[in-house]
Amino acid sequence: MQRAAALVRRGCCPRTLGPWGRSQSSAAAEASAVLKVRPERSRRERILTLESMNPQVKAVEYAVRGPIVLKAGEIELELQRGIKKPFTEVIRANIGDAHAMGQQPITFLRQVMALCTYPNLLDSPSFPEDAKKRARRILQACGGNSLGSYSASQGVNCIREDVAAYITRRDGGVPADPDNIYLTTGASDGISTILKILVSGGGKSRTGVMIPIPQYPLYSAVISELDAIQVNYYLDEDNCWALNVNELRRAVRQAKEHCNPKVLCIINPGNPTGQVQSRKCIEDVIHFAWEEKLFLLADEVYQDNVYSPDCKFHSFKKVLYEMGPEYSSNVELASFHSTSKGYMGECGYRGGYMEVINLHPEIKGQLVKLLSVRLCPPVSGQAAMDIVVNPPVPGEESFEQFSREKESVLGNLAKKAKLTEDLFNQVPGIHCNPLQGAMYAFPRIFIPTKAMEAAQAHKMAPDMFYCMKLLEETGICVVPGSGFGQREGTYHFRMTILPPVEKLKTVLQKVKDFHIKFLEKYA
Amino acid sequence: MQRAAALVRRGCCPRTLGPWGRSQSSAAAEASAVLKVRPERSRRERILTLESMNPQVKAVEYAVRGPIVLKAGEIELELQRGIKKPFTEVIRANIGDAHAMGQQPITFLRQVMALCTYPNLLDSPSFPEDAKKRARRILQACGGNSLGSYSASQGVNCIREDVAAYITRRDGGVPADPDNIYLTTGASDGISTILKILVSGGGKSRTGVMIPIPQYPLYSAVISELDAIQVNYYLDEDNCWALNVNELRRAVRQAKEHCNPKVLCIINPGNPTGQVQSRKCIEDVIHFAWEEKLFLLADEVYQDNVYSPDCKFHSFKKVLYEMGPEYSSNVELASFHSTSKGYMGECGYRGGYMEVINLHPEIKGQLVKLLSVRLCPPVSGQAAMDIVVNPPVPGEESFEQFSREKESVLGNLAKKAKLTEDLFNQVPGIHCNPLQGAMYAFPRIFIPTKAMEAAQAHKMAPDMFYCMKLLEETGICVVPGSGFGQREGTYHFRMTILPPVEKLKTVLQKVKDFHIKFLEKYA
Incomplete structure (x- = not known):
């Protein structure tokens, strides 16, 4: 009806309807008034x-900022308006956002950034010399010595050199080539760019992308957006979320019936699952990728976040090189790092890099071309990345303070990882694997049949129902496992361990109390 | 042959080839040595x-950073290695990168950014109070008072409020709603995000996107990437690159034969063409969009860059509202702004915003969902955007210096626009329309038949051949018109007018001398 009216109106001359030729301000006022009085007319x-x-795009889902987070925002507004709740604040444990949880920035990093931002400060005696040295090096590599210039599409040259030197040190001497380093707008940008280049074909030849379940939902979102085929492989919850190569084999075999599996994504340390892959497991994965001709994506943004004393981070790049030339000169690998995680937690700067190995030279050209369309990653984020890979060294003025701050953040995270695991495992109906790394707990929760029925009545997944109730009753915002994927019939949630220790204890206690009440209510 | 060998190798157990189980460093050393000795083995x-x-992705082209810029990079390396050339430096006039051309940052903007970056400076007497006030306001709106926290996907709330207030002031009171403002990673990010949502359908229902020719090649690149249909409408070079609605009608009529034209992109002031649209022309375009049911994209990143005394920037939003409710409550519009252009030229921060009008509420939800996948635009870029829309006002400490710096940049640009037009038009075989706005000249160049034959022999477009010769003989890097699109048989190049006045004069003189020699050589 409305449409018909519109079509009729299209027949007349719409110019006569507008207040053209009148003074602009009165016209604007009228337009605005008319809109308010009869908006539907x-x-x-x-x-x-x-x-x-x-x-x-419609098919894209991104649970980490999905409906539960929108609900959290609504509740915050209600609290601000004075509406009474059983709690006084919303705790956003849905995302790994360190500074928002009160973690302080690393002083050295911010000093260098301030010097780069406002170079007048290079004359100030309140800034240490090593910070000034870093800032000068970065500025000299920027057009017009300004963070305000575009960088090369691939990133500032000297920062790419610093990244390569960092990787070489990290990997015990395995060489890294600055030409293989691409600076990115956070790791997400690198991951989606590489996937974008990789996806092709139609029907049964459409590119299949293997991702862990549970996964970080960036992967499923980008796969939807690119209309690629998501190929799930399940991590082994009974075995500390380990990756089992037999499961990769099963997944790829089944996938071949309906698509062309071409990419294998690994998240290590795991998000949301927190496992740290053993060297043996990485070797097995690389061998599998070699065998099945899969392009490897190694999401290693939590490489500094390893807490279990018996775990160690091994980069895919290093293991690949150590497996010998058959692998190191053949397996195509892109690995990703970020300023957002680790001990610095500089999410807002959107800094990151990717290193590509064995990328065909023509594809490197295509990659630079594609990246050049968006001109360059934020130069301030590139500068932040530089400081992450090029921190103060022994003998430099800032080394002691930097080390103290870094160890404090990582030491606290290790404590909180253990605390969280221990407390969750004391609760009947919650089981939590060890948090070997990253910054999340992903406990399994038992949901009684009656609660499942109630969830169904609300047209919600059982774990979404659980998380909504948790939010409404305690103000704690966590993300349901269904947003990450989980084995059918199992339920989980992801919660960050970033709140300060005392606050985290309170949060855990509240979750425990809630869970026990929940079990009682739906018994 | 190589492939066959690889397949044979796949049959054996590759594990025996790798140096597994040996010490990692010796294995790495060997891997590296083997790679160097027999890389092809x-x-x-x-x-x-x-x-x-x-x-x-393969189909994407982006001339602004295309082959000519790669060549410029090679020449720079040759100069560094001491190879003699008829010039001593490469002048990168291919891109609108103000600071790289020596333009100084606006002091107030960088002061606020430094304060936000390193809040210890809030206690420093060397920073003005109005800068501190801005910094505090931004930090209070950031999680944990840190630029290092993620912002909301749509951007920091108070910055969106400041953007809305700016638009309202700019548009003489036409209201802007912060809820319609989305902060972006430069304008490019906003444009590609909106296009991504808009594209759908297959075959003859595939979305057609109307773009000006000449255009800024972000548009054609994104259209390729999204596999949408590019629908060209030609600007009228004989009429100062004006947009003619009859040409829009021709373009849409022809497009309907093979696609579904759904989007109309306008760049005002024009890039690369520098025209500033009249109010009447904008009304005509809006009426056309209304009539043809087209979603309008208004790229207004050069809104502060208007130089001709008889031109004025009119925002699409304002004109839309002044045309009355039939338009203002129906025409769907997204407009874009950026920190990269104007008088601030902060390209590196990747700051920007878009304002959407009449977007369906469900689509706004979809937009936030899509944006949330990449978490948030760089918060430092958001802060830079805030200062652009919320500069010092009369009575504030920094107002005088800010105004002086702003006027100096814009005054110089106006001078350079005139200078460039005048000088180009003195050269036989070059015709340059007035540079009414933006920051580029897009002169038409006459290319003699013999030069076209030489270009063909080099498998180059005639204007690419011309620009390559210009680069090789003078060190001046400009972008051939073919990278932006131009009427068949006409040739142009785009050159930024950003170099300082004296340098720009030298550049123009060099282009003039080159052109005259070129005409003689290929006469």
């Missing part, structure tokens, strides 16, 4: 609707 | 090649 159908939009 | 075919890659 002249509405016609929108061009861009759920029906007409890009269906691949 | 065990090469097998790559998974990711030009043949197997995403064909849409």
